[in-house]
Amino acid sequence: MSETKDPEMTIPEQANSSASSSPEPLLRVTGLVKHFPIKKGLLQRQTGAVKAVDGIDFEVRPGETLGVVGESGCGKSTMGRLITRLLEPTGGKIEFEGKDITHLGVSGMRPLRRDVQMIFQDPYGSLNPRHTVGSIVSAPFKLQGVEPEGGVKKEVQRLLGLVGLNPEHYNRYPHEFSGGQRQRIGIARALALKPKLVVADEPVSALDVSVQAQVVNLMDDLQQELGLTYVIIAHDLSVIRHVSDRIAVMYLGKIVELADRDSLYESPMHPYTKALLSAVPVPDPRRRGAKSDRILLKGDVPSPISPPSGCRFHTRCWKATEVCKTQEPPLLTLRTGHQVACHHPESVSDVPLRGVAPDQAPGEAVLPEARESVEVVDATPKSPAVTKAESPAEAGASEDSAEGDIQDSNPSSI
Numbered sequence: 001m002s003e004t005k006d007p008e009m010t011i012p013e014q015a016n017s018s019a020s021s022s023p024e025p026l027l028r029v030t031g032l033v034k035h036f037p038i039k040k041g042l043l044q045r046q047t048g049a050v051k052a053v054d055g056i057d058f059e060v061r062p063g064e065t066l067g068v069v070g071e072s073g074c075g076k077s078t079m080g081r082l083i084t085r086l087l088e089p090t091g092g093k094i095e096f097e098g099k100d101i102t103h104l105g106v107s108g109m110r111p112l113r114r115d116v117q118m119i120f121q122d123p124y125g126s127l128n129p130r131h132t133v134g135s136i137v138s139a140p141f142k143l144q145g146v147e148p149e150g151g152v153k154k155e156v157q158r159l160l161g162l163v164g165l166n167p168e169h170y171n172r173y174p175h176e177f178s179g180g181q182r183q184r185i186g187i188a189r190a191l192a193l194k195p196k197l198v199v200a201d202e203p204v205s206a207l208d209v210s211v212q213a214q215v216v217n218l219m220d221d222l223q224q225e226l227g228l229t230y231v232i233i234a235h236d237l238s239v240i241r242h243v244s245d246r247i248a249v250m251y252l253g254k255i256v257e258l259a260d261r262d263s264l265y266e267s268p269m270h271p272y273t274k275a276l277l278s279a280v281p282v283p284d285p286r287r288r289g290a291k292s293d294r295i296l297l298k299g300d301v302p303s304p305i306s307p308p309s310g311c312r313f314h315t316r317c318w319k320a321t322e323v324c325k326t327q328e329p330p331l332l333t334l335r336t337g338h339q340v341a342c343h344h345p346e347s348v349s350d351v352p353l354r355g356v357a358p359d360q361a362p363g364e365a366v367l368p369e370a371r372e373s374v375e376v377v378d379a380t381p382k383s384p385a386v387t388k389a390e391s392p393a394e395a396g397a398s399e400d401s402a403e404g405d406i407q408d409s410n411p412s413s414i
């Protein structure tokens with residue numbers, strides 16, 4: 001996304017939602033799977049499948065913001081489209097307010113379309129350039145056959161005002177607006193039917209840095225005002241940190257870690273999360289001089305067509321042992337409000353993990369290739385020397401690594 005962005009400075013933190021104490025989830029996802037078939041030849045025979053989402057479980061509580069983060073291609077958008085039922089799941093279950101909506105048909109989905117809305121990444125492509133703002137924002141009323149109190153025009157103008165646009169611009173076309181204003185139009189359209197759940201797929205990544213904070217703040221205000229529940233998908237770790245109450249980290253179609261925001265950022269347990277966070281800039285100027293290392297993962301993300309056996313991250317993990325190669329780790333609650341899928345999760349010495357060894361290093365010998373899987377970069381300002389990890393334990397044991405400073409152009413994006 002941005003080169004110069006420092007959202008730590010520009011986007012105020014959200015208050016932690018009181019919703020986290022709510023017992024009944026708004027959305028519950030169990031074993032959700034989406035495989036896109038790969039077909040070849042004249043007969044279009046299926047030769048394989050892209051395992052975009054491959055068995056994920058999570059809940060979204062009323063009033064909260066669940067952030068979903070992960071590298072490009074890990075299945076975030078597919079997950080968003082599955083829970084809004086824009087895509088048909090291959091397997092698993094989606095429940096909204098306790099009702100199974102996994103395979104609802106068009107008529108069954110009609111009432112749900114009011115309750116669940118999506119905001120898309122591209123404010124340029126997602127608005128029809130030939131329609132006026134008025135007709136774009138009023139489309140949901142027409143589709144649902146809803147007549148708002150006071151009439152459609154009045155309601156659309158109210159919505160435009162709500163998202164900070166001039167209600168008088170009802171008759172203008174999308175090209176007459178800036179990127180941030182177009183995203184506001186998309187938000188107004190999403191809110192038209194007073195949804196309960198809004199899924200936002202990279203809502204600010206197409207916007208200028210200066211506008212990102214405004215849109216994030218708008219979404220925050222609207223959440224407070226309208227009691228919205230958000231699932232926000234983003235690859236920018238700083239944005240995710242600021243908007244989320246809880247965060248799910250995805251890797252190759254799986255959730256590898258799911259935790260309260262502070263727990264995740266302060267003590268990530270999955271080596272992948274730890275590597276991602278080691279690149280997040282530190283906003284506190286008092287700590288800018290502090291020693292910090294950044295874990296650089298080597299190699300590309302494997303193909304979701306044939307993901308690695310066992311733990312999918314084992315081919316890039318410096319702690320991988322034989323068990324990681326052969327057994328897929330389940331997503332387990334190892335601390336209150338903190339789930340992780342890892343055979344050798346990170347720990348903090350004074351907080352013992354439930355059911356696993358408290359040490360950070362794996363008990364058995366790491367795989368030979370694991371030694372080559374990362375580089376540890378000294379990210380302390382004025383000493384940018386790159387040093388190869390002498391041992392995997394050394395790389396993994398770096399507690400400072402989640403506190404790296406800005407070194408490259410865009411360290412908070414993945």
Ligand SMILES: Nc1ncnc2c1ncn2[C@@H]1O[C@H](COP(=O)(O)OP(=O)(O)OP(=O)(O)O)[C@@H](O)[C@H]1O
Pocket residue numbers: 036050051052070071072073074075076077078079235304
């Ligand atoms: N309609 C489709 N047909 C086939 N493969 C698809 C389709 N949609 C997505 N995929 C594949 O599924 C995988 C996950 O894609 P997805 O867009 O969900 O990832 P993502 O994490 O949102 O990535 P990005 O941030 O780049 O959008 C990718 O390998 C992608 O190529």
